[in-house]
Structures are given as structure tokens and as C-alpha cells.
Amino acid sequence: MPNIKSAKKRVLVSEKKNLRNRMYKSALHTSIKKFKAALAAGDKNAAAELYRETVKKLDRAAARGIIHKNAAARKKSNFTKALNSLR
Numbered sequence: 001m002p003n004i005k006s007a008k009k010r011v012l013v014s015e016k017k018n019l020r021n022r023m024y025k026s027a028l029h030t031s032i033k034k035f036k037a038a039l040a041a042g043d044k045n046a047a048a049e050l051y052r053e054t055v056k057k058l059d060r061a062a063a064r065g066i067i068h069k070n071a072a073a074r075k076k077s078n079f080t081k082a083l084n085s086l087r
Contacts, residue, residue, distance in 0.1 A: 024066050028057045032075075039082055051083050 002008050031054045038047040055076050062072035 021064075021066050024057075024061055024064065028054075028061050028067075031057050035079065039086060042086065044086055047083055047086060051079060054079060 002011060031050070035047065035050040035054045038050050058067070058072040058075055061067045062069045
């Protein structure tokens with residue numbers, strides 16, 4: 001544990017940010033999992049709805065710096081291809 005006041009504050013801020021980032025990342029993973037499950041089940045309507053939700057979460061995560069913007073673009077592209085192949 002640091003002794004300097006500013007270093008102590010940085011530890012607390014880092015913990016808060018880490019917790020917030022984990023929360024966003026967990027929600028993103030859950031959304032992706034639900035979308036893939038809908039694809040596997042072959043449910044077009046549910047998959048389309050979950051696709052919109054998942055893409056929105058990917059965009060927000062990329063904007064916040066939780067995942068890289070190219071990783072978000074790659075995932076969106078793959079999900080779009082998967083959704084279009086379902087139809």
C-alpha cells in the first residue's frame with residue numbers, strides 16, 4: 001500500500017475504474033452469449049433483437065476504451081454475417 005496521499009488516491013480510483021470496466025465487459029459478454037444462443041436456436045426474430053443490443057454494447061465498450069475499436073468492428077462484422085446467413 002502506498003504512503004503518499006496522491007498514490008493512495010490513484011489506487012482507489014484505479015479500483016473503481018477496474019470495477020466499472022469489468023461490469024461493462026461482463027454485460028458485453030452476456031449479450032454476446034445470448035445472441036449466439038439465439039443464432040444456434042435458429043430464432044431469427046430474437047437474434048435480430050439481440051443483434052441490435054449486442055452491437056450497441058460493442059460500440060459503447062469501444063468508445064469507453066474497454067475493447068479496441070478494431071476488435072469491436074471485427075465482432076460486429078462477424079455477427080452481421082452470422083445473422084444474414086440465418087435468413
